[in-house]
Amino acid sequence: MAKKVNIQVLSELAAHQEPYDGRMPLAAGHRMCIGCGIPPIVNEVLLAINKPTVVSTATGCLEVTTGVYPYTAWNVPWIHVNFQSAAAVIGGAEAAYNVLKKKGLYDKDVEFVAFGGDGGSYDIGFQSLSATVERGHNFLYVCYNNEGYQNTGYQKSSATPVGAYTKTTPVGKAKVGKEGPRKDLTMIMAAHGMPYVAQASPHIYRDLYNKVKKAMTFKGPKFINAIQPCTLSWRFAPEDTLRLAKLAVETRYWPVYEVIDGKYWKVNIKPKRPKPIEDYIAAQPRWKHVLKYPEILEQIQKEIDDKWNHLLALEEASKILAEREGVDYDALFALPKEEESTK
């Protein structure tokens, strides 16, 4: 047998499988596509929390594939609600739990997590997400962003990038795919001034694990936006799912960063030599045609560069702000260590 090279984070996560009888929180036998990127996100988040968790999901791929009645793939309590209400329902569950706790009817520590796709977070569920955050419920919202309504056959959502083909933005002589750039939900959520906002990629499990762990130390609403390459609609081979999630970070298309209190920013991964965006585009047949249109390509590159420079500037500004306010910037983003010492 070869030498054991355990990766400590993964070994730690594997130990968190204990409440699920040594299996993943999302059980096998669900009907997700071959090579889907959602289960790694869900499993990484729920294993990182490692506490009794209540989950609600908006309608979307995750909901229709895991909740085929009369079976469920969830090993945690799971509430299925309609498209727009994932955040509102988890907020309600949290409020009910608080009442029970106050009356002394229940004493366990429970965490609340909502999962939503980009349709359920960027578009349809946005008002309920925004309102739940504004009410200040203690929950974590995870958006798995596959850049379109994949469940119904890939219609355009506001997360779809410019020039991409969807069923509702076809490519032809008059128009080339989607017009206009994608909405930046992570920035919008940061503008709510909520305790913790982050953007992550499932390929960088260490980063996502740290982010969830850090998020759980805050009381109040938390938001994580994770990219999820969709093998069916982006039309790449199923084995490339996580390779694309990695490429999105390496090309700076999907910057991985976090925001605390809506004012302190930190970019977690800074690719020194970013790969050209053409690599990422060429890997996705849904988007490949834009390589023939230099003006769209230029627009995409400009959007990426602008956002990246904006983020770096925000990071520098928050360092200055922290210094002015007398806050230790590095300690702010340091990992919680109390748990490890008590073990």
Next chain:
Amino acid sequence: MGYELKKWNEIPIGAIVDEAGSSMINDTGSWRILRPITHFDKCTHCLICWIFCPDDSIPSSPEERYETDFDYCKGCGICAVECPYDAIEMVPEMEVKLKELEG
């Protein structure tokens, strides 16, 4: 696989499913075209394949990665691509099945 439909008066109120993880009744392994073969002499039990497996078909303990669960593996090949030690190889399911029939 046994699908037993409940009668109307047996369905819980609100269509609650009272058994966690009951989807394991579905043998999604029948979707598979390519089969991942793990070479345990190359495997270092780093668990990278385990965290990326979308179908929970790689049972693992903190120390060890066990044999793939072929009842549920859909054969996506993510484990073979992500394995840093090239310990997983994808072979056509047909070949394995034919060999099983011959032997």
